[in-house]
Amino acid sequence: MxxxxxxxxxxxxxxxxxxxxxxxxxxxxxxxxxxxxxxxxxxxxxxxxxxxxxxxxxxxxxxxxxxxxxxxxxxxxxxxxxxxxxxxxxxxxxxxxxxxxxxxxxxxxxxxxxxxxxxxxxxxxxxxxxxxxxxxxxxxxxxxxxxxxxxxxxxxxxxxxxxxxxxxxxxxxRPAFKQRLREFFAPHLDGLCPDCQRRHEQNPLRILDCKVERCIAIRAGAPLISESxxxxxxxxxxxxxxxxxxxxxxxxxxxxxxxxxxxxxxxxxxxxxxxxxxxxxxxxxxxxxxxxxxxxxxxxxxxxxxxxxxxxxxxxxxxESLSMPRPEVFIASLGREAAAAALSTASALRARDKRVEVGWEGSLKSQLRRADKMGARYVVIIGEDELRSGSFKWKNLGTGESGETGAEEIFNLLS
RNA sequence: GUGGGCGUAGCUCAACUGGCAGAGCACUGGACUGUGGCUCCAGUGGUUGUGGGUUCGAUCCCCAUCGCCCACCCCA
CATH class of the missing domain: 3.30.930.10 (Bira Bifunctional Protein; Domain 2)
Incomplete structure (x- = not known):
């Protein structure tokens, strides 16, 4: 169960x-x-x-x-x-x-x-x-x-x-003030709320704090600590x-x-x-x-x-309305071969404190959709073609602008 | 501890007087073999908070219990 x-x-x-x-x-x-x-x-x-x-x-x-x-x-x-x-x-x-x-x-x-x-x-x-x-x-x-x-x-x-x-x-x-308070409230004890009746003995200061209306009315003429x-x-x-x-x-x-x-x-x-x-x-x-x-x-x-x-x-x-932090780069990886390149590229960016996500699985379309939902600024695509050529496709999800970059120049995207 | 309100899908909510548990959003996938958002389609998702009772039949009525919210009280 x-x-x-x-x-x-x-x-x-x-x-x-x-x-x-x-x-x-x-x-x-x-x-x-x-x-x-x-x-x-x-x-x-x-x-x-x-x-x-x-x-x-x-x-x-x-x-x-x-x-x-x-x-x-x-x-x-x-x-x-x-x-x-x-x-x-x-x-x-x-x-x-x-x-x-x-x-x-x-x-x-x-x-x-x-x-x-x-x-x-x-x-x-x-x-x-x-x-x-x-x-x-x-x-x-x-x-x-x-x-x-x-x-x-x-x-x-x-x-x-x-x-x-x-x-x-x-x-x-304070002791003298407490005494003065007790003396002030003594004739009005019956009018105070039950809590304040208890406070009268234990800590008359707290009567001053009470929010019950009739207690507020009664204390109107009470001595002030500032004068004592x-x-x-x-x-x-x-x-x-x-x-x-x-x-x-x-x-x-x-x-x-x-x-x-x-x-x-x-x-x-x-x-x-x-x-x-x-x-x-x-x-x-x-x-x-x-x-x-x-x-x-x-x-x-x-x-x-x-x-x-x-x-x-x-x-x-x-x-302000809160939102999740957005990745700067989402690396879409296609196929088993791409995983290592995606991870090492991500790590290189992360070493420079860039927030990076790797899309490990799913079609390119679904990875792009996820990247968009996360609000990623850039997508970098690493698939078979890119592994062969050594040049990664990238796309700016805000502007739609796209291009290619070598693995070493990827930092230039994020200036 | 006291009082009031509310519990149905991950979220917001429907479901006539008691009669087959639904929609939107979200999520996943597809339409579009490797290019997001828009649109359309499909799928996943529920012991209706839980336990009893009444009833041929309960999301609906009754009792209990748990939880959430608001207030009292108190305090950050």
Missing amino acids: KTRFTALKGAPDVLPPETNLWGRIENAACEVFAAYGYDEIKTSIIEPAELFLRSIGASSDIVAKEMYSFTDKGGRSVSLRPEGTASVVRAYVEHNLSLRPAPQKFFYRGPMFRYERPQKGRQRQFYQIGAECFGTAHPGMDAELIVMLMAFLERAGLPALSLELNSIGCRNC LCAECREHFGALLGLLDAMKTPYTLNPHMVRGLDYYTRTVFEVTSGQLGAQNAVAAGGRYDLLVSEFGGPETPALGFAAGMERLSRLLSAA
Whole structure:
């Protein structure tokens, strides 16, 4: 009995030509990141479950209900990574990278896993490309990271996305703000949605983020974090805004943005597009000054972001229609004798990075038809006549122009 | 996890009130012995997502299940 397998729910294959688009996006990222001094770090996609629990936060939705966790054969509780930052921080601490000159800057790319119900722009296995920077608390680094992100998006072909910013304070000022929020919402508890009633205890900041209408109405008069920041946080955020202004990087302040991961401090930001449906975030990140020490490293301020490959790809493929790369030359070979000549001719062209296809079988007509369907620029015909004379017939499929060429001069076609 | 929509050929979709599963595109070949596109012809392709039920008979009605899509939630 034949069994037909299909990919797991929420783990779709990515096929050409879309994979070529992904390659372009990644190349844009690598180029831009390199100019900013970021080098690639590759970490395992499987980690101790505890790592994510301690960084993202046990009460976060990601950890509470979306992790792919299991016990391995050694009895260890492990998880597929739901995001990239925790692993990079782990590696930074594990390899004592704080002993290298600061700042240390890394980027990463690869699959992440969250057990969610798939929808437009949201999969269970999804790919992120992200960057992390360790070792400076200066707002200049916040600005640099954001400017780098925008430069990457622009080089990838995605200008004009909107950038939203906020500061959510630090361990000095946030607890007091949380308390003020609790006090503000306490009299309105009954009016809040069930989720927000739960958030009121666990993380009242998230009420600010809620999209339920009556919660939005209730929070209208809620205290703003921007008015509760300590002097240091206020100064940090102000300096960042000044730098972005100086760079003419447009942004919108969003005092209600809080982010879903517990480890953020001070700066948080999000890049969104209106064309993505409900899942509109293209990239997001922020500062996490406490996480390195939380993981047993020295107190090390740090920050980073991650961008979603599927969402970037979706935006780009909406803007341009994708097509398969076209061969420059299609070599039609006729008969057994021609195969060797076809292969060596193709190899010579390929050695010069020309994309070449060999039509190994079928009538000349069917090979020409295939060449045409692939969009080949030239067809070169190698059959008995050509083998005898040592001169290959060629044809330009766009113009219809044709001629003959010796095997050695074939490169002249492609100038 | 919750709600709604949808599952028929590789793709887009037909099939009357329950009565022989079809078309276009794509693919392969031919018309045209070794010259593509256009045209014409032919061929390949299906356990109608799966399993049950009702019925003389189910793509159609019922139940279950799986999958996809969209939204909630959450987030990249």
